[in-house]
Amino acid sequence: MANTQKRKNQARILRTFRKIHRTTGALLFIFFFFISVTGLLLGWKKNSGGLIYSKSYEGTSTDLRDWLPMDSLHTIACRVFRDSISTDYSLELDRIDIRKNKGMVKFVFVDHYWGIQLDGATGELLHIERRNADFIENVHDGSILDYYFGTTGGPIKLAYTGIMGLSLLTFTVTGFWLWFGPKQMRKAKKRSVGEGQERYGSF
Known part of the structure; x- marks a missing residue:
């Protein structure tokens, strides 16, 4: 039972x-x-x-002493964004990724998931990526x-x-x-x- x-x-x-x-x-x-x-x-x-996932491109120098000031790099990134992506999207940043070992800095924007890779030493545009x-x-x-x-x-x-x-x-x-x-x-x-x-x- x-x-x-x-x-x-x-x-x-x-x-x-x-x-x-x-x-x-x-x-x-x-x-x-x-x-x-x-x-x-x-x-x-x-x-x-x-x-x-976009490839990380390499800049010309991995020595931070050779790099441009971060505010100058930010200004270049914003100009590239306005010239090559859109003049209507916000320039608000989500984050800044510094890839010292590649000599590259990446500016990641909030609006529409765009990212811009710059040569840390020269400010040259390396890549525009969609995140x-x-x-x-x-x-x-x-x-x-x-x-x-x-x-x-x-x-x-x-x-x-x-x-x-x-x-x-x-x-x-x-x-x-x-x-x-x-x-x-x-x-x-x-x-x-x-x-x-x-x-x-x-x-």
């Missing part, structure tokens, strides 16, 4: 986990799809032939919505990563139990049958 009740409880838990697993998968399918695809692209970005990897990364972590809605502090990204992280954890736990639960139930059933046969054989 006790074994029968135990199996019923296990079956009820299994049905509950199956429902949670199915509901989570159905509701968040599109988000899991985006996360998996963008994660795959980010993993292969350096092997994309420049389609996702596709940054765009994919922002889609991956949900910060693309903060970018388009102009929210500060990344509240949408925070909520998105929290929800998706907990959902993935739930998906993992329930998926494991959907595999492990039936195995336990079969083992319990075999033990119950074996015990019954032993009792029957003792008469």
